[in-house]
Amino acid sequence: MTMAAIQDRSHADSGTGIVIDGVSHSYGSRHGSGVLALDNINLDIRENEFHALLGPSGCGKSTLLYLIGGFIPIQQGTIATRKGKVTAPGPERSIVFQNFALFPWKTVLQNIVYGLKKQGIGAAEAESRAREFINLVQLKGFENAYPSQLSGGMQQRAAIARTLAVDPEILLMDEPFGALDAQTRRVMQEELRAIWQRSRKTVVFVTHDVHEAVFLADRISIMSARPGRIQHVIDVNLPQDRGEEILERPEFLELSERIWRLVREQAISASRGEH
Template structure:
């Protein structure tokens, strides 16, 4: 079966000026299946966000290509919804208007826009706040609004770059459960970047561990935990074993980099 997203030897180099360059991503090859939930972890500078930005069409690779349904990505597209850590809501628009915005741009008729927006606002638990401006919402509510807006335009793929990173621990856990509940019903393909190993394991079918300097694929770890996920799974020995395996891969990279830097400085 053809993968939904395919990274094919993707590299990205940044020009630092004065003849210097930084290789942020080095020959990344990775396939993500239709309906799969993949999380991406790794040390700082491993190219996680760079990879996602290339998949979103917000950045071009220096080499290689990303394919969606077998077609090379050449720019942003409606089949890919992007959610960042910063909510990027329009502060002068209500929740309802924010969620309807992409539909309005696409020329969807008003009654259909409202029906679609109402569905996804209810899906993320914000029906009571449909007429509220973003300044009236908590951080978690703003992120739920951003998720509803992304879903409303019916993307086949969700690309999420640390969407819960700025939230408190309790809100983060609640939104993880909300996201999984929504994903279970909608079954869209998700690529989710995070620094949180527990979050990565809890959400994913597979965890992609990246290595840094230059950014490259280090290891893929299957998460053989059943859905729906819940607190019992978080506290299970099986979860702990997978979490420890992912942590080991990420932490020992960081430790090795620290040791290498100390040797270079000496």
């Protein structure tokens, strides 16, 4: 897929939705008993939307993300995409972790080419596509650098490029900027939002940062303290083009405060051990 193809993909004809129906998950037993992490999750994630999962620590955000990815088995309920029910990892779903997960012995270019070759793409085409995505995430000039030679933000850009290069319909992101310093995190948020506007993937983004969720997302699902339930689904009615200036706009600050109050309620509940 060429860079022009990425930029021309419309909101209506790309990506896929995710339907989560009655999903519960427990740890400590193969049969669903033990510690209840998720309780009867029902959620429709629209195709091509940027959807954030927000909630207190331990509420099951990452567990839900891994269930969508097919990385852990679904014990109760169903999750479906346009490809059908999720029963295992699939090529239409890719994940970006907080710890970058790059091969340290491979260069940036080699890291991105690796996934393309695993798809059966020839060496020349794989390298050409990898270079396009290196440009997309603004890493041109660092193709031959190893992860240890890159800053944290640059490593995460490389990880995002590697994921986007294989052209998944659904991009799952588990607090991908959590390990970055505040300044780098802000830059990466802006870059991710710009990349998403060009690629229009369906994105599910786990975070505990209210401002990050409001800046990035089209909609935000707020989860309860464990066992995780969907307490609120909030529409983010902000302009699609979002730069740093939006952080000072009254509508951004008001929405962030409203969501913070809702998350705070769940955090207090979690600290008191309430269910």
